[in-house]
Amino acid sequence: MSNALTLITGEINAMKGDFETLLTDKSIKFEQEAGFAIQILRNNDYALNVAAKNRDSVIAAVKNLAAIGISLNPAKKQAYLVPRNMGKDKPAAICLDISYMGLMDLAIATGSIKWAKAEVVREADEFQLGRMDELPLHRYDPFAKDRGPIRGVYVVVKTADNEYLTHTMSADDVFAIRDRSEAWKAYREKKIKTCPWVTDEAEMVKKTVVKQAYKYWPKTDRLETAIHHLNTDGGEGLRDINERPSDVGPDIEPLIAAALATKTDADALKFWKENNAQLSAYPASHKRLKEAIAGHRARMAESQKAPEVIDQQMPEVTAGQEPEMSDEEKDFLRTGGQP
Numbered sequence: 001m002s003n004a005l006t007l008i009t010g011e012i013n014a015m016k017g018d019f020e021t022l023l024t025d026k027s028i029k030f031e032q033e034a035g036f037a038i039q040i041l042r043n044n045d046y047a048l049n050v051a052a053k054n055r056d057s058v059i060a061a062v063k064n065l066a067a068i069g070i071s072l073n074p075a076k077k078q079a080y081l082v083p084r085n086m087g088k089d090k091p092a093a094i095c096l097d098i099s100y101m102g103l104m105d106l107a108i109a110t111g112s113i114k115w116a117k118a119e120v121v122r123e124a125d126e127f128q129l130g131r132m133d134e135l136p137l138h139r140y141d142p143f144a145k146d147r148g149p150i151r152g153v154y155v156v157v158k159t160a161d162n163e164y165l166t167h168t169m170s171a172d173d174v175f176a177i178r179d180r181s182e183a184w185k186a187y188r189e190k191k192i193k194t195c196p197w198v199t200d201e202a203e204m205v206k207k208t209v210v211k212q213a214y215k216y217w218p219k220t221d222r223l224e225t226a227i228h229h230l231n232t233d234g235g236e237g238l239r240d241i242n243e244r245p246s247d248v249g250p251d252i253e254p255l256i257a258a259a260l261a262t263k264t265d266a267d268a269l270k271f272w273k274e275n276n277a278q279l280s281a282y283p284a285s286h287k288r289l290k291e292a293i294a295g296h297r298a299r300m301a302e303s304q305k306a307p308e309v310i311d312q313q314m315p316e317v318t319a320g321q322e323p324e325m326s327d328e329e330k331d332f333l334r335t336g337g338q339p
Contacts, residue, residue, distance in 0.1 A: 028066070033066075064229055069106070121153060152171055153209045165216060169208065
């Protein structure tokens with residue numbers, strides 16, 4: 001094992017506590033995901049070189065994996081760690097990339113839909129859209145050497161009421177969105193040598209229709225987080241058609257990462273005081289930050305063998321920002337979420 005891989009392996013293994021605090025799908029195991037991440041870097045010299053020069057990006061990508069609740073298991077083809085040039089004035093980074101299959105799996109796992117399928121439609125294909133609650137007709141020769149260029153794409157899902165919803169996009173609409181994405185613009189401006197729209201065009205086309213169609217499916221936090229990650233950190237765009245809803249609140253992942261970076265109990269409490277008021281209108285985000293800080297404080301207290309620091313009261317926010325927390329919430333923070 002190279003020195004770079006040894007160093008990165010140690011840093012990944014050291015983040016187990018933070019990973020489990022962020023984890024939104026308890027069926028995902030840290031040991032397995034850490035192993036997949038290390039295997040990806042071991043098998044790709046370029047990715048390992050990028051990771052060695054930007055280790056923080058590796059840790060951030062694995063934390064995003066936990067927060068979204070998706071797996072790097074290559075058999076599932078849900079998500080990948082990929083080296084990505086972030087622009088001329090930014091260092092290359094390891095990023096979490098989520099496939100269109102990963103997005104559909106998230107929608108199914110969280111109960112948004114029961115079933116989903118996305119396909120591109122090419123010039124030689126026959127495609128006919130039926131009634132709203134029917135499956136579309138799509139006929140093509142899967143063994144044809146050349147079905148022609150892409151002329152459209154669709155995703156069809158089965159709802160909780162056992163009805164079918166089909167969303168279609170023309171190639172022109174898809175590529176207009178591609179042209180607004182940060183990755184594609186960087187590629188066209190020759191700031192980077194390639195991007196997913198070049199190496200995996202059909203997959204990106206499918207992902208685009210899934211990302212647009214999800215607006216019509218029942219909302220879930222994990223799917224919303226995944227879409228937001230792809231549109232921001234992933235540089236895929238779509239901000240104009242899938243703007244983050246106002247009721248979702250600010251992006252919680254950077255706040256959680258910053259909270260977990262605090263070194264003392266006093267700093268963790270200070271961070272909570274400075275940030276909890278802005279999340280008071282967003283219960284899901286508020287709860288996640290609260291749980292992350294509570295778990296972080298408990299681990300620091302245990303490592304220092306000084307559990308009495310947990311007995312400090314949570315500082316009140318400035319009057320008018322947020323009502324004083326209930327005794328139940330204070331107990332939650334004091335005990336680290338333990339009964």
